[in-house]
Every structure is written in structure tokens, then in C-alpha cells.
Amino acid sequence: MNATTKIPFIDLKAQRLRLNGAIEASVQKVIEHGQFIMGPEVREFETALEEYTGAANVISCANGTDAISLALMALDIQPGEVVFVPAFTFAATAEAVALLGAIPYFVDVDEATFLISHESLKRSILDAKKKGLPIRGIIAVDLFGSIPDYQELAQLAKENNLFVIADAAQSIGGSRGNKQVGVFADITTTSFFPSKPLGAYGDGGAVLTSDNEIADKIKSLRVHGKGRDKYDNVVIGMNSRLDTIQAAILLEKLRILPEEITARQKVANSYIQSLPKSFLLQEVHKTVTSAWAQFTTRTTNRGQLCDGLKELGIPTAVYYPTPLNKLQAYKHYPHDPNGLASSEKLASEVFSLPMSPYLTEEDQVQVINFFEKIIKLL
Numbered sequence: 615m616n617a618t619t620k621i622p623f624i625d626l627k628a629q630r631l632r633l634n635g636a637i638e639a640s641v642q643k644v645i646e647h648g649q650f651i652m653g654p655e656v657r658e659f660e661t662a663l664e665e666y667t668g669a670a671n672v673i674s675c676a677n678g679t680d681a682i683s684l685a686l687m688a689l690d691i692q693p694g695e696v697v698f699v700p701a702f703t704f705a706a707t708a709e710a711v712a713l714l715g716a717i718p719y720f721v722d723v724d725e726a727t728f729l730i731s732h733e734s735l736k737r738s739i740l741d742a743k744k745k746g747l748p749i750r751g752i753i754a755v756d757l758f759g760s761i762p763d764y765q766e767l768a769q770l771a772k773e774n775n776l777f778v779i780a781d782a783a784q785s786i787g788g789s790r791g792n793k794q795v796g797v798f799a800d801i802t803t804t805s806f807f808p809s810k811p812l813g814a815y816g817d818g819g820a821v822l823t824s825d826n827e828i829a830d831k832i833k834s835l836r837v838h839g840k841g842r843d844k845y846d847n848v849v850i851g852m853n854s855r856l857d858t859i860q861a862a863i864l865l866e867k868l869r870i871l872p873e874e875i876t877a878r879q880k881v882a883n884s885y886i887q888s889l890p891k892s893f894l895l896q897e898v899h900k901t902v903t904s905a906w907a908q909f910t911t912r913t914t915n916r917g918q919l920c921d922g923l924k925e926l927g928i929p930t931a932v933y934y935p936t937p938l939n940k941l942q943a944y945k946h947y948p949h950d951p952n953g954l955a956s957s958e959k960l961a962s963e964v965f966s967l968p969m970s971p972y973l974t975e976e977d978q979v980q981v982i983n984f985f986e987k988i989i990k991l992l
């Protein structure tokens with residue numbers, strides 16, 4: 615039986631089949647018109663994403679990491695300035711800060727929600743101030759598709775004269791209250807890496823903001839800091855544009871994103887209802903519709919459990935095995951004076967189950983059955 619079980623961790627093929635030639639046709643169109651850089655599909659996609667998210671400006675770029683760099687550059691971040699980032703996230707969140715010579719200051723996450731901890735953030739801000747560090751901003755991360763309380767973050771940011779960037783690489787399509795991801799922070803950044811909820815067939819990213827001045831700066835920064843044109847360079851910028859072919863693909867995928875978010879929620883609900891209650895899950899606030907980039911649970915017996923599931927044909931993945939403060943490249947940066955216990959605990963316990971809008975009911979039942987079978991053996 616296990617020889618025939620093959621459940622995909624993320625099912626991109628089912629999505630392509632569902633789109634039934636639309637992607638191939640849109641790529642063909644770009645090949646024929648030949649405007650591979652900043653062709654008409656780029657602006658068309660940006661406009662579609664503005665309409666969908668409610669963000670006044672969407673500026674696409676080459677990837678989600680560049681999106682964070684562009685946001686920081688538009689906010690004129692300077693070397694030595696401090697930006698608070700959660701320790702439990704993908705390295706790119708802190709990398710963009712460090713690459714500009716600024717200082718990523720690691721804040722703990724809340725153990726239940728996996729999102730930046732308000733208490734740790736408050737403590738870290740106080741600590742940085744006490745040390746006389748020039749504090750500038752906060753990057754919160756919508757980890758696995760869930761969304762922190764940005765109102766609360768905005769209040770704390772205001773009291774301390776800090777900007778807030780939302781790293782929404784994993785949450786496009788999600789919502790909190792009656793608002794879509796893209797409007798919660800001063801600047802929101804996202805990624806179209808293939809496995810993200812809205813994925814291209816290659817790299818891609820975007821910056822979303824209601825601030826027209828910041829939007830104009832980013833439009834310049836993504837094309838070598840251009841002024842009137844790209845040979846009139848007014849600031850040091852980057853070469854960071856979304857390929858026209860990727861924009862054409864994303865336009866087709868954006869059309870079905872709302873349905874896919876609903877389908878992901880169904881899969882998540884079935885996991886939530888059926889998994890043994892002893893397994894702690896990521897707690898999602900009741901007003902949040904997560905984009906469920908990952909469905910993540912926890913165990914102190916991760917190695918054995920994941921090996922057992924793998925043998926039965928159920929793939930799992932660990933996001934993320936090491937908190938950023940323990941990575942060689944980042945361990946010298948400052949962190950919450952009380953330590954980062956939740957980030958460290960989560961990194962040692964979390965693992966994610968197959969998640970896709972196209973995971974069939976049989977596959978879901980299979981995952982849950984095998985899960986129960988393995989834990990009895992442990």
C-alpha cells in the first residue's frame with residue numbers, strides 16, 4: 615500500500631492542469647510581443663494586485679528579499695541603525711537589514727501564534743534605547759500565512775517613532791478583520807517564489823504601500839535609482855524587476871487565488887479537526903484568515919515522526935530548524951535581553967504537513983490515518 619502512496623507536499627501540477635492552458639497561452643503571448651522587461655503585463659499585474667489587496671500602490675520586483683531591501687532603502691535606513699525582527703523566520707527577513715549595514719535586532723515570537731511577541735518587542739526596544747542604539751523600525755513576519763495584530767504594533771511603533779514593515783512573503787491572499795494583506799503596515803513586502811501562496815514559475819516579489827512618495831522612490835530604486843530615465847541616476851539603486859513572463863503567469867494565478875485560499879482553509883480545518891489533540895498547532899486569531907502557506911504542528915519527537923511518515927509516503931518539511939540568532943551569519947547581532955526561548959523551542963519542535971488547495975479528501979484522510987498509525991508506534 616505504501617508503495618503507491620505519493621502525496622505531494624505542495625501540488626503545483628494540479629494547479630497548472632486546472633488552469634487548463636491559460637498559463638501556456640499567456641507565456642506564448644509574451645514570447646510573441648517580445649517585451650520581456652517591463653512589458654505591459656507587469657503593470658497589468660500590479661494593478662490587479664492593487665485591486666485585490668486594496669493597497670494603493672503595488673511595485674513589483676525581482677524577489678521577496680529585494681522587496682524588503684527596496685522597502686528599507688525607500689525608508690532611508692542607514693548603516694548602524696536598528697531594525698527589530700523576529701528570530702523565528704526565514705533568514706531573508708534579517709538578511710536585507712544586514713546587507714544595508716543596519717542591525718537586525720532579534721525579538722522572540724509568541725509560542726502559540728509563532729508571530730512576533732509584543733512583550734519581547736517592548737523589552738527589546740527598551741534595551742536598545744538603554745544601550746543608546748539608533749532604533750528605526752520593526753519588520754513583522756506573517757509566518758506560515760497568519761497575521762499579527764498590526765494595530766498593536768503600529769501603536770508601539772508610534773510611541774517609539776519606528777516604521778513597520780510587514781514581511782508578507784507567506785500571506786498574500788490572507789485577511790485580518792475585513793482587510794486583505796497588503797494594507798496593514800507602512801510598507802508590505804511579498805514574494806512570488808513558486809511555493810508561496812501566490813507563486814510564479816521562477817523568482818518574483820512586490821512592495822505594497824499606500825504612501826505615494828515611498829512608491830515613487832521604489833519605482834526609481836528598482837531601476838538603478840533612475841530619475842527621468844535609467845541613464846539619469848539620482849540615487850544608488852538596484853536592478854530588481856519582475857520579468858514580464860512571470861507577471862503574465864501571476865495574472866492567471868491571481869484570478870484563482872481567492873478560491874485557492876478557501877480550499878486551503880478547508881484542508882487546514884480538516885487537519886485541525888482530526889489531528890490528535892496532543893499535537894500543538896499554530897494558533898490563528900479568530901479574525902484572521904490565514905493563507906496557510908504551511909500547516910505546522912509540533913512534537914518533541916520530530917525526527918522519528920517525520921521519518922515514519924516519509925516511509926509511508928507522506929512528505930513533511932521543517933520551517934525553520936534554526937532560529938536566526940543561532941545561525942553563524944547572524945549570531946553576533948543583539949537580541950531580547952531575556953533570551954529567545956520560544957523561537958528556540960519552536961525551531962526544535964515544528965514540522966509542516968502537506969498543504970495545497972488541491973490536496974484531495976482521500977489524501978487528507980491518508981495523512982491523518984498514517985499520522986495516527988505512526989504515533990502509536992513511537
Ligand SMILES: *Cc1c(COP(=O)(O)O)cnc(C)c1O
Pocket residue numbers: 677678679680703704706707755781783784804805806807817818819
Ligand atoms: C520566501 C520568504 C522571503 C524571501 O522571498 P524570496 O522571493 O525567496 O526572496 C522573505 N521572507 C519570508 C518570511 C519568506 O518566507
